[in-house]
Every structure is written in C-alpha cells, then in structure tokens.
Amino acid sequence: MPNLRVPVALLSSLALGAGLVTLGAPTPARAAVASQTIPAAQLGTAPDTAAGSCWEIKQQRPSAPNGAYWLVTPAMSEPLQVYCDQTTDGGGWVLVGKGRNGWTTDYDGRDADTGLLDPGYAGGADAHQLSSATIDQLLDGGRVDALADGIRLRRAAKSDGSSWQETRFKLASRDRWVWTFDARHPLSSSTIAGTTRTGGITTSFGSDSTWKWVDTRSREVTGWSYGFSYGTKAIGSSSDSSYLYSPTNGGSALPVTQVYLRPRVTSTGFTAIPDGGTTALEQRAQASSLADSLTWGVTGMASTPSAEGDVEVQAFTQSGDRMFVAGNFRYVTSDDGSQWEQPYLAAFDVATGAWISSFRPTFDQQVRTLATLPDGRIVAGGLFSQVNGQSASAIVALDPRTGATSTGFSTQIENRITGGVTSVRSLAVVGDDLVIGGSFTHVKNAAQSGWSYMRNLARVRVSDGSAWSGWNPELNGTVASVAGSDDDAQVYAVGFFSQARGAIAAKRAAAVMMAGDGALATPAWNPTWSNTNDYQRTVATGPGQVWVGGSEHSMFGFSPATFARKRTTIFDPHGDLQALARDGDVMYAGCHCNANTYTDAVTWPLDSTPWSQADAIHWAGAFDASTGERIPGFTPTFKSRIGSGIWAITTDTNGRVWMGGDIVTASSARSAKDPSGGFARFSPRDVSAPSRPGDLRVVSQTGSAVTLGWNASSDAGKVHYQVLRGDRPVATTTATSITLPFDGTARYFVRAADAAGNVSASTPVLTVARVSELVATDATWSWWYQSTPPADTWAQPAYDDSAWPTGSAVLGWGTASIATPIDTFPTTKDRPLTAYFRRTVEVAEPAQLSSLKLTVLANDGAAVYVNGVEVARKGLPAGPLTSTTYASAAIRDAAAQADPLVVEVPLALLRPGANEIAVETHLNYRATPDVTFRLQALATSAG
Known part of the structure; x- marks a missing residue:
C-alpha cells in the first residue's frame, strides 16, 4: 500500500504539491516567541531575512560580495535596503551618504530615497544622504562616539575617479548622528591616508595643505558648498564630470566622497511582540520644514532703514480669519510680479494667504509690533506719527475689517527725554491689560487729563487704552520685547536697559509685577549673559521656563520662580536671536544665523564649556519649550535679502507657523527656491498615526508560503503596511494582502505607516499554525x-x-x-x-x-x-x-x-x-x- 511517514516536527518544511488551500480560524497564540535564527546564506537577502548590519552579514557569510542588502534593527519600524561595502578592511560597511559639492548639514539628509544602493557618482552636485534619524536607527540607538571604527570617508584622489583615498575619524563626544561636520565636534583621533593624529575638531583637520586634509565648512572658495574638501593646494575643476570640484578651478578641491559606518548590530537582539501587538508611533508635533507655496507676499522698502531690524516684515497678529503683517515693506506683491503700494501694514486671508485688498490703512513710518485685543481690534506700534491721515504717535488701534482708526482705544505716548525718539517695539495682552514696550516716557488716553510717567514699559487697559496711573517700573533703556507670565501676574521685559527705578539692577531683563505699582518681582533677576555685548531682543514663556534671546547669539532659559538660568544655547559663528514664539510644547526661534546651534554652550565666542549638541540652523529653528532641547527635524531653508534673518513668528488658529523678515525665497514642496516675499508659512507636520488595520487573517497557506489579508487602515494621506513576524518587521506593501515565505514562525501582526513616519498600533497577534x-x-x-x-x-x-x-x-x-x-x-x-x-x-x-x-x-x-x-x-x-x-x-x-x-x-x-x-x-x-x-x-x- 502507498505509505508516507511524516514526523510532526518536520511538517513545516514540507511543500504542498499543488494549489493554495483556505484554512479556517487560526489557533490562539500560546506565548510571545521570538523569530528563529536566520540562516547565514539568507541573511540580508530579502526584507524577511534582513540582517542587523552589513557587519553581521560579513561575519556570518564571509564570501558575501559588495552590493545591496536588507537591514533591520530593533530601532527600525521596517526593513531598509542599503549598500554594503564587503571588501574594504574586512567589509561590513554601510553607505550612509555620497556626493561631491551638494551636501547638506540638515538633520533630514538629502535625496535618501535614491542613489544610495550603489557607490557610483552621477556627476555634478549630485548628493545623497540618509536622514540622521535613519542612521541612528541603523546604529540601533547606539552612540556615534561608540563606533569602534569611527566614520569612514572614501574620497576621490584624482579628477577622473581612478584613485581613492581612505580617511577615518572618531568623534570624542557624540550621541546621536548629525550631518553638521562643519560644527566644532571634538575628535579623539583621525587617520588620513595612513597618517594618524589625535585631537582636533571636525571643522578642519589633517596634517598638510594638500591631500592629507579635511575641511567641512561652507566657504567662498568652495562656492559656499559643504563637503569634505582637501587642503588649499589641492586643485579641482569646475567640470560637472570632475571627481575633484572647484568653482574657480583652484584649491580646496571638493572630492566625490562616500561616507561609511560599521555598526556591529546583529539580528538577534529583538524582543518578542506581545499578543496584543505594538502601540502606535507618532512623530513629534512641529511645523514642516517645507514652506507652503503662497501666491502673495510683501516686497520693497517703504522707508530708509535706520536701525538693525528695519526689514520688510517685523510683526504678525491674527484677528478672526485674517493675518496681519507689519514691517517696513512698501508693496504687496503677487507671484506673477504684479504689485500694489500698501506700505507698513497689510492683511491676508489666514487660510489661503490671499491679500485682502479692502484693508488699506495708511502709515507714515514703519510698524514694528502688533497685538490683537480681546474684542478683535488690532493694535499697531512702531515709529509712525500719522495713521489714516491723523496724528497717532507710535501706537494706534484699528478696525480689523476696514483698517479705520478705532476711536474707542486711544492710547497716546510721548518721549520727553531730550533727543529721544518715540517708538513702540513690542505689545502683549496680559490679562485685561495691554503691555507696551519701547522708547517713551509718558502715557495716557484721550479721555485722561493727565499723563502717567511710565518709562519704556507701560500698562494700559484693553478696553479703552487708558494708563494705569502709578504703575511704573521705570526702565532706563529701550524695551525690545515683552511677554506675560502664564498666570498673568508678571510681565517679562528685555531690551537695552540696565536699571529699574533709578537704582535697581535690571541687566537687559526684568520681571515686573502686574499688580500694584510695577515693582520688580523677587527674587531679583540678574542674568549672566553670553558676552559683554549683551542687549536682548526677544522674550517668551514656556512650561517652567522664561526664554530670552538676543545679542551674541544666545537663547537662555530661566526659572520663572527663582530666575536661575536653566538651559542655554549659543548660535555660532553668528547670529543674534530676534524672535521667539511658542506653539504648544514647541518654541520657535528666529535669528540672523545660518550655521549651527550649540546646546548647553554658555558664552560667545565658544569657550571650553562642554556643549551637548550641534545642529544646523538656517535663520530659524525649533526647540522644546520646556527643556530647550533642539528639535533638529525642523530646518527650513530661506534666502535672506541682506542676511538679517527672521524677526517675527506666530502660529495661526490652523496650526500654521508664520515667519517674517527679509525673506526672498523659501524651500517648499514646489521649489527649493520658492518666491516668498517677506514672510513664509509652514503647515503643521502630520503627527497622527493611521488607524489600526482590522481583521488580520489567513487567506491561504501552503507548507512554504502564507498569504495574509486585512482590512484597510484610514488616514488623510496614503499609507503602506508593515508586516511583523514574531519579533520584527519583515515586509511592507501598499496592498491589503501579502504572500510571505512560511518558515514555521507562526505569529503575525500588521500595522499601517504614513508618509510622515507615523505608525499605527498593530493588529493583535494572528497565530498561523504550521501546515x-x-x-x-x-x-x-x-x-x-x-x-x-x-x-x-x-x-x-x-x-x-x-x-x-x-x-x-x-x-x-x-x-x-x-x-x-x-x-x-x-x-x-x-x-x-x-x-x-x-x-x-x-x-x-x-x-x-x-x-x-x-x-x-x-x-x-x-x-x-x-x-x-x-x-x-x-x-x-x-x-x-x-x-x-x-x-x-x-x-x-x-x-x-x-x-x-x-x-x-x-x-x-x-x-x-x-x-x-x-x-x-x-x-x-x-x-x-x-x-x-x-x-x-x-x-x-x-x-
């Protein structure tokens, strides 16, 4: 009789001879069991057999050649295909970046979706860099300074690419990955073409002025391009095909460079997924780095600049469905080049960004600050003396629909100091009051018969603009910025002053009690700033912090209870902080800076005080409003007309962040240099995970394959699905079914991921028994x-x-x-x-x-x-x-x-x-x- 003996232990290895057979309901999971060890011959060859690192592949399969392989670590949500150099120095190197003169220092890298599956060079400024977050995941969350082999550069040594040079360097203190090698990251050692040195910084290091030198800075000699240039005597060519680039056919050639790492991560470090599945993973709330494409902007200078900051856009405020933009601009301009003269203040639709041409107030000088009163009226402050053809000394309230002067709010200010200029620099609604900061001495409204002495900082009622008689901190210098405390009990003022009330020290910052006569809060706030040139330009509050930014490139956080300094950041090599604005738990900062921020640095120029992070910044950045930690993923890119940068920031009721200054272009989804007259708007990043897929089930199964199906997830955009098996992700698909090799591991989960990196909670376990x-x-x-x-x-x-x-x-x-x-x-x-x-x-x-x-x-x-x-x-x-x-x-x-x-x-x-x-x-x-x-x-x- 025909006879077949099949031990149950071997059932999973037998293939069906024909067809797919639909099974009934799966059996329940008995335990959270990790996946089986991947055979060496299969390691890294497919998503479901992804290795932990190129190094693991080479260790397990010494004959593995150079090429594309699949990797996944416990820190990754899905497998990633990468290029592995399995030849150099024992192999095991993963390619994380390559390029010549098109490198970026941004956290998110550049064009990582293409070009990194081989080390080839396509010509020109072609560059590809994995995002910093992806590299951290390839390191499985390990420290960069713990890489045993450091960072490897393979640099072209001849213009035709026929010869290459090896460089290695190890960072002395670096936790997460960044591309800011132009920052002052300390080195523990470096080896260039066989010559080893200790110490130094990543900005530039080496031993000669030709080939044994690395310079990572953006400089005029490199056409302001970043890269890994040779010394000043290493000659390059401006040809697109040259592997050694120089825009002037001169020295400091930028070579085609490949950046490799050799993390020693294995595929055995995963933890079994519990039967309930995985929880959702959502991105941090922040604005997108790419600006919205807007049709309207502001351009031209309405008055001759007389001081730093007299740029096109200096202030925003929202009232109802309108965003009001103020500054020193002359025209409202459309993207087809048409322009309308509307100097100093204009209104735009908060949703569409369209200019509202019916709002046409007139001013005779620039508007520096704006505020919205509780009843919707807007208040403008600045250098003007006339509004809508009538006298208005530096402050005025306007109807937000018509632009007409409001007669119900009639604050008047004067500056009685000889030679003093009357100006309003900052406005803030604090409780039932409007706090005014600037350069002035006396305040009243039209109904008050007498003036109140309020030097440079004033408090008036929001109802009618009348001054609070007797309230006078009496600051001896211009107030540049004001902000109320979270409980409205205090107002924080910063600027150019050094004393309050004639003798009390108030060095560039003051905390003033709103109640009573305007006495300074206790304990005294006596900050130590980053430099003796210490004027401050902007102040804002965050949870448990008062944030101050200003001269010599500082952003310092202070305790609102003790005024002790809690957190510091220095912007280097330039520039001053000019705007701060909080949106939830994010603090946005604007500056005339276009290099790096140094978290925990305390002085400028930078000294020996250790700093913890160095992140790229291009005129604006984002910080945790509670801790001051840099949020490195927000890196907008602007072109600034004169390098003045960002002077105004606000968030509208739709969650979009508006930034203004002397902006000419901003990188958007439409263009890397999208015209952006005076201001740019950034929509919030998607931070909502897709819904959990439903009804994970077996569609069909054989001894060597299983087809899974599930109900679709819902999301505002497109999603793809991550399939997990046992303890790790093994596949992705845009469909709602997938066929996978069946290796006897019986526990499956599915979750949805969107383009922003949010990942849904997974389905509960589906146990697929061996058949x-x-x-x-x-x-x-x-x-x-x-x-x-x-x-x-x-x-x-x-x-x-x-x-x-x-x-x-x-x-x-x-x-x-x-x-x-x-x-x-x-x-x-x-x-x-x-x-x-x-x-x-x-x-x-x-x-x-x-x-x-x-x-x-x-x-x-x-x-x-x-x-x-x-x-x-x-x-x-x-x-x-x-x-x-x-x-x-x-x-x-x-x-x-x-x-x-x-x-x-x-x-x-x-x-x-x-x-x-x-x-x-x-x-x-x-x-x-x-x-x-x-x-x-x-x-x-x-x-």
Missing part, C-alpha cells in the same frame, strides 16, 4: 475497480490491499487531468458503480496536531473513511452503502473541482504511527462521461 501536506494531490493510491467488490473490511487499517493496483492521482477517466486510467471495461454497461481507494500515512504524535483537513473530489459521489470510520460523504444517499449504491446526481469534473468535499477529521480517530485513509466513489449512471478522484490531506500543527 504540511500529508497527502499530495498527485499522490499514489492503491485502487480497486472490479465487478467483484472487495471485502466489507476494505476501509479498515488491517485490510491487506497488496493485490490492488497502484497509480498516482488523478485516477478515473474522461478528462485530460487523468494520470491513472481505471476504466478497463469493454462497454460502459460493464462498469461497476463503485471504485475503492486506499492510502496509509503515518503521524508520529497526533497530539501535536490541531487539525487534519481532507479535500476530496466527489465525482459523482464519495464517502471518506479514516481508520475504518466514515468521516464524511457527498453526493450519496443516507444509510448503508454497497457496491450497487448510485450517486445522488451526475456531477462533471469541473463542478466537482469547484465544490469539493472538505473534511475536518476528528483527531481522536488518529493513532500514533500508521493511519489509513480510504475513499469509495460512486457513479450516478454507468455511461457517465468522466470520473475523477484525488485527495489532499493537510495537517496543521498545534503550535
């Missing part, structure tokens, strides 16, 4: 089709069928699929009504099975037995069966295949060792044109 084909569809059977039927015991295990003929399925007659014909009779009337089939299989341990499913062609009718017990019949009448029983209906082969008999065998019928499967088929009439028999037996492991 093996005990009987293939083309298996060999013992069969009997004779006029004389076999004994009644023919289906019992002990029956001797050694005299029966054997043949492989399909058995029968009348179709092209027949492998074994059984109709040997001269005429159809001689055919018996019943054919008999037997096959023995052995199951070592039936207790380790969760199911045994038989799929049988019933043509015309069939009854199935296991170990002599009938388990199912189809197309046959009820009651005892004999060799003369007719099938209930005439069935053709196509119909039988479309509707087979499927049997779930009671497992109690199985016995350790040999088990007999027997089938009898019956004809509906002897002249039937076809009879077909085949059976497939699928055994499912209990786990």
